[in-house]
Amino acid sequence: MPRLTLPALLDPHVHLRGMDWAYKADFASETAAALAGGYWAVLDMPNTAPSTIDRPALDRKLAEIGAAAVCDWGVYFGASQADNTAAYAAVMGDVCGLKIYNNATTGTLLIDDQARREAIYAAWPGTKPIAVHAEGETVRDILALVRKYHRLTHFCHISTAEEIGYLQAARVEGLPISIGVTPHHLYLTQDDLPALGPLGLMKPELKTRADRDALWAAIASGLVDVIESDHAPHTLEEKHGPKPVYGVPGLETTLPLLGLAIHEGRLSVDRLVALVAENPRRIFGLRAPADTYTVLDLDASVVIDNAALHTKCGWSPFAGMRVRGRVAEVWLRGRRVYDGERVLAAPGSGRNVAA
Ligand code: DOR
Ligand code: ZN
Numbered sequence: 001m002p003r004l005t006l007p008a009l010l011d012p013h014v015h016l017r018g019m020d021w022a023y024k025a026d027f028a029s030e031t032a033a034a035l036a037g038g039y040w041a042v043l044d045m046p047n048t049a050p051s052t053i054d055r056p057a058l059d060r061k062l063a064e065i066g067a068a069a070v071c072d073w074g075v076y077f078g079a080s081q082a083d084n085t086a087a088y089a090a091v092m093g094d095v096c097g098l099k100i101y102n103n104a105t106t107g108t109l110l111i112d113d114q115a116r117r118e119a120i121y122a123a124w125p126g127t128k129p130i131a132v133h134a135e136g137e138t139v140r141d142i143l144a145l146v147r148k149y150h151r152l153t154h155f156c157h158i159s160t161a162e163e164i165g166y167l168q169a170a171r172v173e174g175l176p177i178s179i180g181v182t183p184h185h186l187y188l189t190q191d192d193l194p195a196l197g198p199l200g201l202m203k204p205e206l207k208t209r210a211d212r213d214a215l216w217a218a219i220a221s222g223l224v225d226v227i228e229s230d231h232a233p234h235t236l237e238e239k240h241g242p243k244p245v246y247g248v249p250g251l252e253t254t255l256p257l258l259g260l261a262i263h264e265g266r267l268s269v270d271r272l273v274a275l276v277a278e279n280p281r282r283i284f285g286l287r288a289p290a291d292t293y294t295v296l297d298l299d300a301s302v303v304i305d306n307a308a309l310h311t312k313c314g315w316s317p318f319a320g321m322r323v324r325g326r327v328a329e330v331w332l333r334g335r336r337v338y339d340g341e342r343v344l345a346a347p348g349s350g351r352n353v354a355a
Helices: 026-037 054-066 085-091 116-122 137-151 159-175 185-186 190-200 208-221 254-263 269-283
Strands: 001-007 009-016 043-044 072-078 097-101 130-133 153-155 177-180 293-303 321-332 334-337
Touching: 001 269, 009 026, 009 185, 026 043, 026 054, 026 334, 043 321, 054 072, 054 085, 072 177, 085 116, 097 116, 116 137, 137 159, 159 177, 159 208, 177 208, 185 208, 185 254, 254 269, 254 293, 254 321
Parallel strands: 009 043, 043 072, 072 097, 097 130, 130 153, 153 177
Antiparallel strands: 001 293, 293 321, 321 334
């Protein structure tokens, strides 16, 4: 298979950092990483500094990302332990959806009280998705709310056979859900932790080989809708520090890892396009701009090299791994914005996909 043209890729789950966490990564560096990874657009999570849970924080993020972004982008509003439901209606036009952190994570947005979750579901206007971080039994708690309030709910980074079982049943029941998995849960397990050390720490954590196999099976069966990177850059100092932080970068390694899956016969090109482009665009109700596509050299055999990454953090848990596929070009609105090495788009040329 030679060069593939892939239509307008969307990663609906990234942590670009910026603002008070710009020392980790910033909107310029990470949207450049998105283009280098082959993406048209990325959707930024709200667990930033400051958290995207009120109008001033949202306005600050919109201004800073708007000035810097080289790819298109969207931002989530965050559900908050301190009630912010009154703000929902007014932010709808600016955001791509709502994020609820139902299990422990980076930042301060944890909502582990089911009554609070229910108040949030009741308040969120029905038109844009709710994305949830829910692990294990918490998946069932959220499904109870989906059943009651019929809000389209995207289950982020599903990582276990148990969770797949709950969601398979919910799909059969006809609940309005979608399911994302990450490349790190598809390619790494807890067996890799001794070698990776703190670079293998993220939430949800790496799981067993049986869990990983259940994720691949759910991709093959069509249950999984989206591959999302959960791109979460941290500095190496923080990762190797006394209290290692959770999260790994992924924007520039997702496509070559999925190219490897195609070469291994685990994924078809059509399924790849569904998982990284068509399904995420449909779930979030986003239309791709005209003349927007990625040229992927699927035959290229590449060793992941930290020095070649655009992400400001400069490392990958996959460094040294041989993968297949190199992003040769990215075109956005008829302009070539990435040439295989360099980003050619001007800062601020990326647009808010929700606007
Ligand atoms: O590993 C993670 N890192 N999981 C999350 O849920 C958040 C993310 C981050 O922001 O670092
Ligand atoms: Zn995340």
